[in-house]
Amino acid sequence: MKKLLKALLVLLAALMIVACSADTPEEPVDETPGKETDDTPAPEGGETYEIGVAIYQFNDNFMTLYREELERYFGELGAADGNTYNVEIVDGSNDQAKQVDQLNNFIAQGKDLIIANMVSPQGADVFLQSAKDADIPVVLINREPLTTATMEIWPGKTTYVGVDARQSGRYQGQIIANLDNSGDINGDGKVSYIMIMGDTENVDAQQRTQYSIEELENTIETELLGERLRGDWDMTKGQELAANALAQFGDEIEVIFANNDAMGQGALTAINAAGRTVGEDIYIVSVDALDAVVELVVAGEYTGTVLNDHYNQSHTAADVAVMLLNGEDVAPYYWHDYVMIKTAADAELVRKDYRTETVEESNERRALLEDKEIDE
Numbered sequence: 001m002k003k004l005l006k007a008l009l010v011l012l013a014a015l016m017i018v019a020c021s022a023d024t025p026e027e028p029v030d031e032t033p034g035k036e037t038d039d040t041p042a043p044e045g046g047e048t049y050e051i052g053v054a055i056y057q058f059n060d061n062f063m064t065l066y067r068e069e070l071e072r073y074f075g076e077l078g079a080a081d082g083n084t085y086n087v088e089i090v091d092g093s094n095d096q097a098k099q100v101d102q103l104n105n106f107i108a109q110g111k112d113l114i115i116a117n118m119v120s121p122q123g124a125d126v127f128l129q130s131a132k133d134a135d136i137p138v139v140l141i142n143r144e145p146l147t148t149a150t151m152e153i154w155p156g157k158t159t160y161v162g163v164d165a166r167q168s169g170r171y172q173g174q175i176i177a178n179l180d181n182s183g184d185i186n187g188d189g190k191v192s193y194i195m196i197m198g199d200t201e202n203v204d205a206q207q208r209t210q211y212s213i214e215e216l217e218n219t220i221e222t223e224l225l226g227e228r229l230r231g232d233w234d235m236t237k238g239q240e241l242a243a244n245a246l247a248q249f250g251d252e253i254e255v256i257f258a259n260n261d262a263m264g265q266g267a268l269t270a271i272n273a274a275g276r277t278v279g280e281d282i283y284i285v286s287v288d289a290l291d292a293v294v295e296l297v298v299a300g301e302y303t304g305t306v307l308n309d310h311y312n313q314s315h316t317a318a319d320v321a322v323m324l325l326n327g328e329d330v331a332p333y334y335w336h337d338y339v340m341i342k343t344a345a346d347a348e349l350v351r352k353d354y355r356t357e358t359v360e361e362s363n364e365r366r367a368l369l370e371d372k373e374i375d376e
Helices: 002-020 063-082 097-111 121-133 148-152 167-176 203-216 235-252 261-273 289-300 308-326 359-375
Strands: 048-055 082-091 113-116 138-141 158-163 190-197 221-224 254-256 281-286 304-306 333-336 339-341 356-357
Touching: 002 221, 048 063, 048 097, 063 082, 063 261, 063 308, 097 113, 097 121, 097 304, 113 308, 121 138, 121 148, 121 158, 138 308, 148 158, 148 359, 158 167, 158 308, 167 203, 167 281, 167 339, 190 203, 190 235, 203 221, 203 254, 221 339, 235 254, 235 261, 254 261, 261 281, 261 289, 289 304, 308 333, 356 359
Parallel strands: 048 082, 048 113, 113 138, 138 158, 158 333, 190 221, 190 254, 254 281, 281 304
Antiparallel strands: 304 339, 333 356
8 A cells, every 4th residue: 555655646746747847857756755765766577665774772793793784685685586675774872762763753754664673672562553553564673572462562564583582691601501610710619700781671681691690500509799780782881890890809700791792802801901811710701702702712712602693683684574565474573593602613604594483482481481480
């Protein structure tokens, strides 16, 4: 219907131009409110789609890799299927109010589809209802909605593409548990650690924090030194927090857990400045498997990282977006796996299959996890 309306508007504009300027005819333009004119015609027989992409923050190493690959892959898809995918990507600057304005603007522009990496997953429900009212399908990425009820607002036309943060947490815990001393450097029978979280209100940060320690505690007792520290996914903050903790707790710190590699890299700088040596008198583990961190892991200068696979997530997000643009219904969830990095080969980016999940299946899986936690 939206495509038909757009075609009618284009035809009307063309007739008006011919009537007013018969001597100097011009090419018809798309005067749909809010749409930017694109002088590049779609390939013969192809469609032109306007896609809005809202990223929670450009200043994030992982999301930079994600959005760059997403944009590149849409170009690849267009070359293959003859369609034109005009992708507009905006920076939410980690500001909820700013992102709300951006999403509302996408809706007002009449985008054909919106891909949203929410600043706050709590705001997804209101946004999805507005998108539904405007008949604009949505692909949520990277930050999982807090409950499955969000995915029932507009079944078939709304989906989440991502990875289960619980898995990344468990892998972090396993990396430490698999060490010869299970992280217990001083031999007192427990692992004393600090935790640098990304955002205390973010579900990925919460789950990485919780499940990394739960997994390690399957092997050895743990002790949190001080409080959980909020680093906002930022390298500089990670360095500052780790430096302060090292000054306060000194050699008591045996392991530093960081929710992402950026904060982990910052913590490593603080470790080196404090005269500590990773692998000898302290360990550090994080998530994302950025190239620089993988190189450190392989060199033995960083204990471990977990691949948050931007390549497969971005490709699946785009593939699912195309399904929606073609009028297909999609599953509520599309999942990829994290990968525990031991060698450089583990971090190689190759296309992998995804798993779909219904709301009912998701609820059952969550209930089983909760029951397991209660039993433990």
